[in-house]
Amino acid sequence: MKKVPETKVKLTDVKELINSGYNLLGELRKDVSAPVVKASFLTKEITAIYGEEAARTFYNPEYFTRTGAMPKPVLKTLFGEDGVQTLDGEEHHHRKNYFMDLMTPDRMEEYRELLAENVSKELDKQHGEFELFDLANRVLFTTISEWAGINLEKFDTKMVEKLARNQISMISGAVTSPIDHVKGVTDRKESEKWAQDLIEEARKHPVPGKEHLALYVFANATNLDGELLPVEVAAVELLNIIRPTVALTVWVALMGHALFAKRDIFEELKANFDNLQDSFIQEMRRYYPFFPMLPAITVRDVEVDGYLIPKDSWVVLDLYGSNHDERTIASPDQFDSRRYVGKAKDISYEEQYEMLAQGGGKFREMHRCAGEWITLHSLRVFSDQLVNKYEFTVPEQDWTIPMNQFPTYPNSKALLFKE
Numbered sequence: 001m002k003k004v005p006e007t008k009v010k011l012t013d014v015k016e017l018i019n020s021g022y023n024l025l026g027e028l029r030k031d032v033s034a035p036v037v038k039a040s041f042l043t044k045e046i047t048a049i050y051g052e053e054a055a056r057t058f059y060n061p062e063y064f065t066r067t068g069a070m071p072k073p074v075l076k077t078l079f080g081e082d083g084v085q086t087l088d089g090e091e092h093h094h095r096k097n098y099f100m101d102l103m104t105p106d107r108m109e110e111y112r113e114l115l116a117e118n119v120s121k122e123l124d125k126q127h128g129e130f131e132l133f134d135l136a137n138r139v140l141f142t143t144i145s146e147w148a149g150i151n152l153e154k155f156d157t158k159m160v161e162k163l164a165r166n167q168i169s170m171i172s173g174a175v176t177s178p179i180d181h182v183k184g185v186t187d188r189k190e191s192e193k194w195a196q197d198l199i200e201e202a203r204k205h206p207v208p209g210k211e212h213l214a215l216y217v218f219a220n221a222t223n224l225d226g227e228l229l230p231v232e233v234a235a236v237e238l239l240n241i242i243r244p245t246v247a248l249t250v251w252v253a254l255m256g257h258a259l260f261a262k263r264d265i266f267e268e269l270k271a272n273f274d275n276l277q278d279s280f281i282q283e284m285r286r287y288y289p290f291f292p293m294l295p296a297i298t299v300r301d302v303e304v305d306g307y308l309i310p311k312d313s314w315v316v317l318d319l320y321g322s323n324h325d326e327r328t329i330a331s332p333d334q335f336d337s338r339r340y341v342g343k344a345k346d347i348s349y350e351e352q353y354e355m356l357a358q359g360g361g362k363f364r365e366m367h368r369c370a371g372e373w374i375t376l377h378s379l380r381v382f383s384d385q386l387v388n389k390y391e392f393t394v395p396e397q398d399w400t401i402p403m404n405q406f407p408t409y410p411n412s413k414a415l416l417f418k419e
Protein backbone atom coordinates (compact mmCIF):
# COMPACT_ATOMS: atom_id res chain seq x y z
CA MET A 1 0.00 0.00 0.00
CA LYS A 2 1.19 3.50 -0.85
CA LYS A 3 1.63 6.40 1.53
CA VAL A 4 -1.02 9.13 1.08
CA PRO A 5 0.60 12.08 -0.77
CA GLU A 6 0.49 15.43 0.98
CA THR A 7 -0.42 18.67 -0.76
CA LYS A 8 1.59 21.81 -0.13
CA VAL A 9 -1.62 23.87 -0.22
CA LYS A 10 -2.26 25.16 3.33
CA LEU A 11 -5.80 25.31 4.62
CA THR A 12 -5.91 27.73 7.49
CA ASP A 13 -9.49 27.78 8.70
CA VAL A 14 -12.88 26.11 8.46
CA LYS A 15 -14.18 28.89 6.22
CA GLU A 16 -11.34 28.26 3.80
CA LEU A 17 -11.79 24.50 3.97
CA ILE A 18 -15.44 24.35 3.06
CA ASN A 19 -16.33 27.78 1.79
CA SER A 20 -13.47 28.11 -0.63
CA GLY A 21 -15.49 25.98 -2.91
CA TYR A 22 -16.97 22.67 -3.87
CA ASN A 23 -14.01 22.09 -6.19
CA LEU A 24 -11.36 22.51 -3.50
CA LEU A 25 -10.84 18.82 -2.74
CA GLY A 26 -10.72 18.01 -6.45
CA GLU A 27 -8.02 20.64 -6.86
CA LEU A 28 -6.02 19.13 -4.00
CA ARG A 29 -6.26 15.71 -5.68
CA LYS A 30 -5.01 17.25 -8.90
CA ASP A 31 -2.16 18.89 -7.02
CA VAL A 32 -0.81 15.48 -5.97
CA SER A 33 -2.16 13.50 -8.97
CA ALA A 34 -3.77 10.90 -6.69
CA PRO A 35 -7.31 9.91 -5.62
CA VAL A 36 -6.39 10.25 -1.94
CA VAL A 37 -4.77 13.39 -0.59
CA LYS A 38 -3.62 14.70 2.78
CA ALA A 39 -3.60 18.39 3.73
CA SER A 40 -2.70 20.38 6.84
CA PHE A 41 -5.68 22.01 8.41
CA LEU A 42 -5.15 24.26 11.45
CA THR A 43 -3.37 21.98 13.92
CA LYS A 44 -4.81 18.87 12.31
CA GLU A 45 -4.26 16.84 9.21
CA ILE A 46 -7.13 15.94 6.97
CA THR A 47 -7.26 13.13 4.42
CA ALA A 48 -9.75 13.46 1.58
CA ILE A 49 -11.20 10.46 -0.27
CA TYR A 50 -13.87 10.25 -2.97
CA GLY A 51 -15.89 7.92 -5.18
CA GLU A 52 -18.15 4.90 -4.91
CA GLU A 53 -15.54 2.44 -3.62
CA ALA A 54 -14.16 4.91 -1.09
CA ALA A 55 -17.72 5.56 0.14
CA ARG A 56 -18.26 1.82 0.72
CA THR A 57 -15.23 1.78 3.01
CA PHE A 58 -16.18 5.10 4.66
CA TYR A 59 -19.58 3.73 5.70
CA ASN A 60 -18.12 0.50 7.13
CA PRO A 61 -18.19 0.87 10.96
CA GLU A 62 -15.24 -1.53 11.21
CA TYR A 63 -13.12 1.18 9.61
CA PHE A 64 -14.61 4.53 10.58
CA THR A 65 -16.36 6.23 13.50
CA ARG A 66 -18.37 9.46 13.35
CA THR A 67 -17.86 10.21 17.07
CA GLY A 68 -15.93 13.43 17.52
CA ALA A 69 -15.48 13.91 13.78
CA MET A 70 -17.85 16.81 13.13
CA PRO A 71 -16.31 20.29 13.73
CA LYS A 72 -17.97 22.23 16.59
CA PRO A 73 -19.12 25.21 14.46
CA VAL A 74 -21.14 22.79 12.32
CA LEU A 75 -22.81 21.25 15.38
CA LYS A 76 -23.62 24.69 16.81
CA THR A 77 -25.57 25.73 13.72
CA LEU A 78 -26.34 23.04 11.17
CA PHE A 79 -26.96 19.87 13.15
CA GLY A 80 -27.37 20.85 16.80
CA GLU A 81 -25.63 19.02 19.62
CA ASP A 82 -26.32 15.39 20.65
CA GLY A 83 -28.53 14.66 17.65
CA VAL A 84 -28.57 11.42 15.66
CA GLN A 85 -25.68 12.57 13.46
CA THR A 86 -23.29 12.42 16.43
CA LEU A 87 -24.17 8.86 17.56
CA ASP A 88 -22.61 5.51 16.71
CA GLY A 89 -23.49 1.81 17.10
CA GLU A 90 -26.54 0.66 19.07
CA GLU A 91 -27.41 4.15 20.27
CA HIS A 92 -27.43 5.45 16.70
CA HIS A 93 -29.50 2.55 15.43
CA HIS A 94 -32.06 3.03 18.21
CA ARG A 95 -32.38 6.80 17.56
CA LYS A 96 -32.37 6.44 13.78
CA ASN A 97 -35.30 4.03 13.93
CA TYR A 98 -37.50 6.86 15.23
CA PHE A 99 -36.75 8.77 12.03
CA MET A 100 -37.15 5.89 9.63
CA ASP A 101 -40.39 4.71 11.27
CA LEU A 102 -41.89 8.09 10.33
CA MET A 103 -41.18 7.49 6.65
CA THR A 104 -43.85 4.89 5.87
CA PRO A 105 -45.35 4.83 2.35
CA ASP A 106 -48.67 6.14 3.75
CA ARG A 107 -47.07 9.05 5.55
CA MET A 108 -44.99 9.85 2.45
CA GLU A 109 -48.17 9.95 0.39
CA GLU A 110 -49.80 12.26 2.95
CA TYR A 111 -46.77 14.55 2.74
CA ARG A 112 -46.88 14.61 -1.06
CA GLU A 113 -50.58 15.45 -1.15
CA LEU A 114 -50.23 18.16 1.49
CA LEU A 115 -47.28 19.73 -0.29
CA ALA A 116 -49.02 19.62 -3.69
CA GLU A 117 -52.04 21.39 -2.22
CA ASN A 118 -49.91 24.04 -0.50
CA VAL A 119 -47.70 24.69 -3.54
CA SER A 120 -50.79 25.13 -5.74
CA LYS A 121 -52.32 27.57 -3.25
CA GLU A 122 -49.14 29.65 -3.20
CA LEU A 123 -48.69 29.57 -6.97
CA ASP A 124 -52.34 30.52 -7.52
CA LYS A 125 -51.69 33.63 -5.42
CA GLN A 126 -48.74 34.79 -7.53
CA HIS A 127 -49.42 37.48 -10.11
CA GLY A 128 -46.33 39.17 -11.48
CA GLU A 129 -42.71 38.50 -10.61
CA PHE A 130 -41.76 36.32 -7.64
CA GLU A 131 -38.75 34.47 -6.25
CA LEU A 132 -39.14 30.71 -6.44
CA PHE A 133 -36.69 30.46 -3.52
CA ASP A 134 -38.90 32.49 -1.16
CA LEU A 135 -42.06 30.74 -2.22
CA ALA A 136 -40.48 27.33 -1.63
CA ASN A 137 -39.12 28.44 1.75
CA ARG A 138 -42.59 29.40 3.03
CA VAL A 139 -44.41 26.41 1.59
CA LEU A 140 -41.88 23.83 2.75
CA PHE A 141 -41.85 25.20 6.30
CA THR A 142 -45.63 25.27 6.67
CA THR A 143 -46.04 21.86 5.01
CA ILE A 144 -43.44 19.98 7.04
CA SER A 145 -44.67 21.62 10.25
CA GLU A 146 -48.22 20.49 9.57
CA TRP A 147 -47.02 17.01 8.56
CA ALA A 148 -45.01 16.81 11.80
CA GLY A 149 -48.09 17.64 13.93
CA ILE A 150 -47.13 21.26 14.71
CA ASN A 151 -49.97 23.76 14.85
CA LEU A 152 -48.60 26.97 13.32
CA GLU A 153 -51.83 28.86 13.89
CA LYS A 154 -50.61 29.67 17.40
CA PHE A 155 -47.80 31.79 15.92
CA ASP A 156 -48.12 35.12 14.11
CA THR A 157 -47.13 35.43 10.45
CA LYS A 158 -43.90 37.29 11.26
CA MET A 159 -42.76 34.52 13.59
CA VAL A 160 -43.61 31.84 11.03
CA GLU A 161 -41.66 33.69 8.32
CA LYS A 162 -38.72 34.17 10.68
CA LEU A 163 -38.71 30.49 11.67
CA ALA A 164 -38.83 29.50 7.99
CA ARG A 165 -35.80 31.70 7.24
CA ASN A 166 -33.95 30.41 10.33
CA GLN A 167 -33.92 26.92 8.86
CA ILE A 168 -31.72 28.23 6.04
CA SER A 169 -29.48 30.52 8.12
CA MET A 170 -28.67 27.58 10.42
CA ILE A 171 -27.18 25.94 7.33
CA SER A 172 -25.39 28.93 5.88
CA GLY A 173 -24.09 29.78 9.36
CA ALA A 174 -22.27 26.44 9.62
CA VAL A 175 -19.17 27.41 7.68
CA THR A 176 -19.11 30.99 6.62
CA SER A 177 -18.13 34.46 7.80
CA PRO A 178 -18.01 35.08 11.58
CA ILE A 179 -21.07 37.38 11.28
CA ASP A 180 -23.13 34.73 9.49
CA HIS A 181 -21.94 32.13 11.98
CA VAL A 182 -23.16 34.23 14.92
CA LYS A 183 -26.48 34.70 13.12
CA GLY A 184 -26.65 30.94 12.49
CA VAL A 185 -26.04 30.24 16.20
CA THR A 186 -28.66 32.83 17.28
CA ASP A 187 -31.22 31.52 14.82
CA ARG A 188 -30.59 27.95 15.93
CA LYS A 189 -31.13 28.98 19.56
CA GLU A 190 -34.42 30.66 18.63
CA SER A 191 -35.53 27.60 16.67
CA GLU A 192 -34.46 25.21 19.43
CA LYS A 193 -36.43 27.23 21.99
CA TRP A 194 -39.47 27.02 19.71
CA ALA A 195 -39.01 23.26 19.31
CA GLN A 196 -38.40 22.74 23.05
CA ASP A 197 -41.65 24.53 23.90
CA LEU A 198 -43.47 22.33 21.40
CA ILE A 199 -41.96 19.16 22.88
CA GLU A 200 -42.85 20.23 26.43
CA GLU A 201 -46.40 21.04 25.38
CA ALA A 202 -46.70 17.67 23.59
CA ARG A 203 -45.48 15.89 26.74
CA LYS A 204 -47.96 17.75 28.94
CA HIS A 205 -50.90 17.44 26.56
CA PRO A 206 -50.63 14.29 24.45
CA VAL A 207 -53.29 14.16 21.73
CA PRO A 208 -54.82 10.71 21.20
CA GLY A 209 -54.44 9.66 17.55
CA LYS A 210 -51.40 11.86 16.95
CA GLU A 211 -48.78 9.55 18.51
CA HIS A 212 -47.39 8.67 15.06
CA LEU A 213 -46.63 12.30 14.11
CA ALA A 214 -43.02 13.50 14.37
CA LEU A 215 -43.68 16.01 17.18
CA TYR A 216 -45.21 13.34 19.43
CA VAL A 217 -42.76 10.64 18.36
CA PHE A 218 -39.79 12.75 19.50
CA ALA A 219 -41.65 13.99 22.60
CA ASN A 220 -42.00 10.33 23.64
CA ALA A 221 -38.66 9.04 22.31
CA THR A 222 -36.37 7.31 24.81
CA ASN A 223 -32.71 6.41 25.07
CA LEU A 224 -31.45 2.81 25.17
CA ASP A 225 -32.31 2.61 28.90
CA GLY A 226 -35.92 3.55 28.25
CA GLU A 227 -35.62 7.09 29.72
CA LEU A 228 -37.26 10.00 27.88
CA LEU A 229 -34.74 12.00 25.84
CA PRO A 230 -33.82 15.32 27.47
CA VAL A 231 -36.12 17.99 26.08
CA GLU A 232 -33.13 19.71 24.39
CA VAL A 233 -32.23 16.54 22.50
CA ALA A 234 -35.84 15.79 21.51
CA ALA A 235 -36.02 19.36 20.15
CA VAL A 236 -32.81 18.90 18.15
CA GLU A 237 -34.32 15.76 16.60
CA LEU A 238 -37.60 17.50 15.77
CA LEU A 239 -35.54 20.18 14.05
CA ASN A 240 -33.70 17.38 12.25
CA ILE A 241 -36.98 16.87 10.38
CA ILE A 242 -37.97 20.52 9.95
CA ARG A 243 -34.62 22.13 9.02
CA PRO A 244 -33.50 19.82 6.21
CA THR A 245 -36.97 19.73 4.65
CA VAL A 246 -36.96 23.52 4.53
CA ALA A 247 -33.42 23.28 3.11
CA LEU A 248 -35.06 21.77 0.05
CA THR A 249 -35.74 25.42 -0.78
CA VAL A 250 -32.22 25.34 -2.19
CA TRP A 251 -32.92 22.40 -4.47
CA VAL A 252 -36.15 24.01 -5.65
CA ALA A 253 -34.20 27.16 -6.61
CA LEU A 254 -31.66 24.93 -8.37
CA MET A 255 -34.56 23.22 -10.13
CA GLY A 256 -35.52 26.71 -11.31
CA HIS A 257 -32.05 26.94 -12.80
CA ALA A 258 -32.31 23.53 -14.50
CA LEU A 259 -35.72 24.29 -15.99
CA PHE A 260 -35.62 27.99 -16.79
CA ALA A 261 -32.02 29.22 -17.21
CA LYS A 262 -32.13 27.54 -20.62
CA ARG A 263 -35.21 25.88 -22.05
CA ASP A 264 -33.76 22.61 -23.42
CA ILE A 265 -34.10 20.55 -20.22
CA PHE A 266 -37.61 21.95 -19.66
CA GLU A 267 -38.71 21.00 -23.19
CA GLU A 268 -37.20 17.51 -22.96
CA LEU A 269 -38.93 16.90 -19.63
CA LYS A 270 -42.30 18.29 -20.69
CA ALA A 271 -42.33 16.11 -23.81
CA ASN A 272 -41.76 12.91 -21.86
CA PHE A 273 -42.61 13.80 -18.28
CA ASP A 274 -43.75 10.47 -16.77
CA ASN A 275 -40.76 8.66 -18.14
CA LEU A 276 -38.15 11.27 -17.25
CA GLN A 277 -39.34 12.90 -14.04
CA ASP A 278 -37.56 10.66 -11.51
CA SER A 279 -34.39 10.43 -13.58
CA PHE A 280 -34.36 14.24 -13.90
CA ILE A 281 -34.69 14.54 -10.11
CA GLN A 282 -31.85 12.12 -9.44
CA GLU A 283 -29.68 13.92 -11.97
CA MET A 284 -30.44 17.21 -10.22
CA ARG A 285 -29.34 15.71 -6.90
CA ARG A 286 -26.14 14.46 -8.52
CA TYR A 287 -25.23 17.42 -10.67
CA TYR A 288 -25.76 20.45 -8.45
CA PRO A 289 -23.53 21.15 -5.45
CA PHE A 290 -25.19 20.82 -2.06
CA PHE A 291 -23.76 18.91 0.88
CA PRO A 292 -20.01 19.15 0.22
CA MET A 293 -18.32 16.50 2.38
CA LEU A 294 -18.68 14.24 5.41
CA PRO A 295 -16.11 13.74 8.19
CA ALA A 296 -15.17 10.55 10.08
CA ILE A 297 -12.19 9.13 11.97
CA THR A 298 -10.42 5.84 11.16
CA VAL A 299 -10.61 3.25 13.94
CA ARG A 300 -7.84 1.15 12.37
CA ASP A 301 -5.48 1.28 9.40
CA VAL A 302 -7.63 1.52 6.28
CA GLU A 303 -6.86 1.04 2.60
CA VAL A 304 -8.58 3.33 0.09
CA ASP A 305 -7.73 3.18 -3.62
CA GLY A 306 -4.41 1.48 -2.78
CA TYR A 307 -3.36 4.12 -0.22
CA LEU A 308 -2.84 3.46 3.47
CA ILE A 309 -4.74 5.73 5.84
CA PRO A 310 -3.45 5.10 9.38
CA LYS A 311 -5.65 4.56 12.45
CA ASP A 312 -6.96 7.77 14.11
CA SER A 313 -6.81 9.83 10.90
CA TRP A 314 -9.42 12.53 10.31
CA VAL A 315 -10.91 11.76 6.91
CA VAL A 316 -13.49 13.51 4.75
CA LEU A 317 -15.55 11.87 2.05
CA ASP A 318 -15.91 14.37 -0.81
CA LEU A 319 -19.61 14.08 -1.77
CA TYR A 320 -19.56 16.64 -4.55
CA GLY A 321 -16.39 15.05 -5.97
CA SER A 322 -17.95 11.58 -5.71
CA ASN A 323 -20.98 12.74 -7.68
CA HIS A 324 -18.64 14.09 -10.36
CA ASP A 325 -16.22 11.16 -10.35
CA GLU A 326 -14.88 10.85 -13.88
CA ARG A 327 -13.66 7.29 -13.09
CA THR A 328 -17.22 5.93 -12.82
CA ILE A 329 -19.60 8.56 -14.23
CA ALA A 330 -19.79 9.30 -17.95
CA SER A 331 -19.44 13.03 -18.76
CA PRO A 332 -20.01 13.99 -15.10
CA ASP A 333 -20.09 17.71 -15.82
CA GLN A 334 -23.00 17.41 -18.22
CA PHE A 335 -26.62 17.48 -17.02
CA ASP A 336 -28.35 14.47 -18.55
CA SER A 337 -32.03 14.06 -17.62
CA ARG A 338 -31.96 10.51 -19.00
CA ARG A 339 -28.97 9.33 -16.94
CA TYR A 340 -31.03 7.45 -14.35
CA VAL A 341 -33.91 6.19 -16.48
CA GLY A 342 -34.75 2.67 -15.26
CA LYS A 343 -32.66 2.95 -12.08
CA ALA A 344 -33.98 6.08 -10.37
CA LYS A 345 -35.76 4.03 -7.71
CA ASP A 346 -32.78 1.79 -6.86
CA ILE A 347 -30.64 4.86 -6.27
CA SER A 348 -32.84 6.01 -3.38
CA TYR A 349 -34.40 2.86 -1.96
CA GLU A 350 -31.58 0.29 -2.00
CA GLU A 351 -28.32 0.20 -0.11
CA GLN A 352 -26.05 1.91 -2.54
CA TYR A 353 -23.07 4.17 -3.04
CA GLU A 354 -23.45 5.13 -6.68
CA MET A 355 -24.86 8.57 -5.99
CA LEU A 356 -24.15 10.23 -2.69
CA ALA A 357 -25.95 13.58 -2.58
CA GLN A 358 -27.55 12.59 0.75
CA GLY A 359 -25.03 9.98 1.83
CA GLY A 360 -25.12 6.26 1.03
CA GLY A 361 -25.47 2.81 2.58
CA LYS A 362 -28.25 1.46 4.78
CA PHE A 363 -30.87 3.89 6.08
CA ARG A 364 -31.36 2.44 9.54
CA GLU A 365 -27.91 1.12 10.43
CA MET A 366 -25.82 3.87 8.87
CA HIS A 367 -25.87 7.67 8.77
CA ARG A 368 -27.56 7.90 5.41
CA CYS A 369 -30.02 10.80 5.19
CA ALA A 370 -33.38 9.99 6.75
CA GLY A 371 -35.11 12.44 4.42
CA GLU A 372 -34.24 11.05 1.00
CA TRP A 373 -37.84 10.03 0.30
CA ILE A 374 -39.31 13.33 1.53
CA THR A 375 -36.79 14.95 -0.79
CA LEU A 376 -37.95 12.92 -3.78
CA HIS A 377 -41.61 13.64 -3.09
CA SER A 378 -40.89 17.35 -2.69
CA LEU A 379 -38.98 17.54 -5.94
CA ARG A 380 -41.71 15.53 -7.69
CA VAL A 381 -44.37 18.00 -6.55
CA PHE A 382 -42.37 21.06 -7.57
CA SER A 383 -41.28 19.65 -10.93
CA ASP A 384 -44.85 18.62 -11.77
CA GLN A 385 -46.29 22.01 -10.92
CA LEU A 386 -43.52 24.00 -12.59
CA VAL A 387 -43.57 21.97 -15.79
CA ASN A 388 -47.18 20.81 -16.18
CA LYS A 389 -49.59 22.83 -14.10
CA TYR A 390 -48.61 26.49 -14.56
CA GLU A 391 -47.07 28.70 -17.19
CA PHE A 392 -44.30 31.16 -16.46
CA THR A 393 -42.19 33.62 -18.29
CA VAL A 394 -38.63 34.10 -17.16
CA PRO A 395 -37.40 37.62 -16.33
CA GLU A 396 -33.81 38.75 -17.04
CA GLN A 397 -31.74 37.70 -14.05
CA ASP A 398 -28.40 36.48 -12.72
CA TRP A 399 -28.46 32.68 -12.89
CA THR A 400 -24.88 32.32 -11.61
CA ILE A 401 -24.51 29.61 -8.96
CA PRO A 402 -21.47 30.63 -6.89
CA MET A 403 -19.24 27.64 -6.16
CA ASN A 404 -17.86 29.23 -2.97
CA GLN A 405 -21.08 29.59 -1.02
CA PHE A 406 -22.79 27.04 1.23
CA PRO A 407 -25.54 26.29 0.52
CA THR A 408 -25.43 27.59 -3.01
CA TYR A 409 -28.24 28.53 -5.41
CA PRO A 410 -28.73 31.02 -8.26
CA ASN A 411 -27.86 34.60 -7.29
CA SER A 412 -31.30 35.73 -8.46
CA LYS A 413 -33.03 33.02 -6.33
CA ALA A 414 -34.85 31.91 -9.51
CA LEU A 415 -37.17 34.73 -10.56
CA LEU A 416 -40.33 33.75 -12.40
CA PHE A 417 -43.25 35.76 -13.76
CA LYS A 418 -46.83 34.51 -13.73
CA GLU A 419 -49.90 36.28 -15.17
Ligand code: HEM
Binding pocket: 084, 085, 086, 096, 099, 240, 241, 242, 244, 245, 247, 248, 251, 290, 291, 294, 357, 358, 359, 360, 366, 367, 368, 369, 370, 371, 372, 374, 375
Ligand atom coordinates in the same frame (compact mmCIF):
# COMPACT_ATOMS: atom_id res chain seq x y z
C1 HEM B 1 -32.14 19.28 1.35
C2 HEM B 1 -31.80 18.11 0.90
C3 HEM B 1 -30.99 17.22 1.78
C4 HEM B 1 -29.67 16.97 1.69
C5 HEM B 1 -28.69 17.50 0.65
C6 HEM B 1 -29.34 16.08 2.77
C7 HEM B 1 -28.10 15.56 2.99
C8 HEM B 1 -27.77 14.76 4.04
C9 HEM B 1 -26.46 14.22 4.26
C10 HEM B 1 -25.27 14.39 3.36
C11 HEM B 1 -26.51 13.54 5.42
C12 HEM B 1 -25.35 12.83 6.11
C13 HEM B 1 -25.17 11.45 5.63
C14 HEM B 1 -24.09 10.76 6.43
O1 HEM B 1 -23.63 11.29 7.47
O2 HEM B 1 -23.68 9.67 6.02
C15 HEM B 1 -27.84 13.65 5.95
C16 HEM B 1 -28.24 13.09 7.13
C17 HEM B 1 -29.47 13.29 7.65
N1 HEM B 1 -30.54 13.89 7.03
FE1 HEM B 1 -30.55 14.77 5.24
N2 HEM B 1 -30.45 15.82 3.51
C18 HEM B 1 -31.50 16.49 2.93
C19 HEM B 1 -32.82 16.43 3.31
C20 HEM B 1 -33.26 15.85 4.46
C21 HEM B 1 -34.63 15.81 4.89
C22 HEM B 1 -35.79 16.31 4.05
C23 HEM B 1 -34.64 15.24 6.13
C24 HEM B 1 -35.78 14.93 7.04
C25 HEM B 1 -37.03 14.95 6.71
C26 HEM B 1 -33.27 14.89 6.47
C27 HEM B 1 -32.87 14.32 7.65
C28 HEM B 1 -31.60 13.85 7.89
C29 HEM B 1 -31.20 13.22 9.13
C30 HEM B 1 -32.06 12.98 10.35
C31 HEM B 1 -29.86 12.86 8.98
C32 HEM B 1 -28.96 12.16 9.99
C33 HEM B 1 -28.94 10.68 9.72
C34 HEM B 1 -28.01 9.91 10.64
O3 HEM B 1 -27.09 10.50 11.22
O4 HEM B 1 -28.21 8.70 10.77
N3 HEM B 1 -32.47 15.28 5.44
N4 HEM B 1 -28.60 14.38 5.08
